[in-house]
Amino acid sequence: MRKGTRKHGRVTATRKVTESFTMVEMFERFMWFKNSEGLAPRTVEEYEIHFQWLCDYFGKDLSREEMTTEAFLGWVDFMVHEKQLKPNTVNIRIRTMRAFLRYCFMENLIDEPIHERFKPVKVAEEQIEALSVAEIKSLLNSFEESTFAGYRDKVMTMVLLDTMVRISELLAMKRSNVDFKAGTIKLEAMNTKTRKAREVPLSTKTMKLLKEYMDESADFGEDLLFLTYDGREMLSNTWRTRLHEVAELSGVKKAVRPHILRHTGALLYITNGGDPFSLQKILGHTDMSMTRKYVNMTNLDVKRQHNSFSPLRHVFR
Known part of the structure; x- marks a missing residue:
């Protein structure tokens, strides 16, 4: 046969x-x-x-x-x-x-x-850790802005919170991809986890800080956005260490890592009324599974949201 x-x-x-x-x-x-x-x-x-x-x-x-x-x-x-x-x-x-x-x-x-048969082991559903608004303020107030490194670290933290990018995406950002007119930063496909290019938005306050930082670091003559004090490429482990040190000075008890800032930004986005579909696009997720976790964590806010968006509100107003 x-x-x-x-x-x-x-x-x-x-x-x-x-x-x-x-x-x-x-x-x-x-x-x-x-x-x-x-x-x-x-x-x-x-x-x-x-x-x-x-x-x-x-x-x-x-x-x-x-x-x-x-x-x-x-x-x-x-x-x-x-x-x-x-x-x-x-x-x-x-x-x-x-x-x-x-x-x-x-x-x-x-x-x-x-x-x-060689499959992943079962994992218990993890609670996503994030910073409170008070902890964010304490952290941002603890950067030593009188030094280039301190000011740069604050700008990096603001950009990370605002755009909710991954640390690898943050460190790969280029000056040429910052569009102040559109209020966005383009992430090139080769530098994203999904290998797909995307644009992430910036708030007005973050854009102002970023513009000042870019003016101050223009003399380096490098297209990479975030550099060391002597104009070299930033390493992820170096910045993780710096972030941890500032967090200790701020009195924040949680382990402040770049990814906790991404989680924090995502949770605040949903809490402030952002929709999960636009959040998924900003985060660069290929499906809704992770985005859904952020939505589930904000269930305490359901009553306030219902009062604002109840289907009957527009019927009897």
Whole structure:
């Protein structure tokens, strides 16, 4: 019976492994393929880091025969129970390696669909942490504006809160993409998580601060928007550290990280009457799942919203 011939109502198929590579050699082919897709440097780095952690667990390069479902499930068990990593951390590593294993199976480099059983672990619904209005004010008042670095950090915080961008998107912003007439900043596709360009809006107050900062930093002659005091590219870890230090001075007890500012901006946007569909577009989310979480967190405000937008308000006004 030939390949693909129906037998007992089912289609039979055979898989043939064309060549026998080791796991490291397979990964090198996989990364060549991913690089051809034009992945962001940060994404490429994540793939390589997660693969190195996988190799560290096995302690050696694996042959094709040693790449089994049981071997990879053992790695998950190790991360969850021995390393006691947070479920979200485990799942980030699983997702990148699943993409690798899916590629290996589709390219006939392995003959077992490991990726089908090698799935993310269950995660309890997390409460999104955000800053209160009072905490935002305390934080903004704690930047040392008499120095270039302090003033720059305040402007960065304002832009991050206002546009709700990711830290990688913030640090990749360019002067040439700031449009004060339209009140927007264009994020180029190569610098966004979804690899799609988008424009994020700015409030009048943030635009005023940003214009002053851009005038002051014009002498650097660089197109990158946010730079160090001597005109070099800002590193994400450096700015995270600076933000943490200012938060401690401000008396804010929460762990202030760039992503908490993104969450804070999104929650305030919804609370202030913004609709979830425009928020999804600003945040650059591909679906409504994350945006829906912000809406659910503002349920305490439902009564006030209902009073303002009740269907009967326009009937009996």
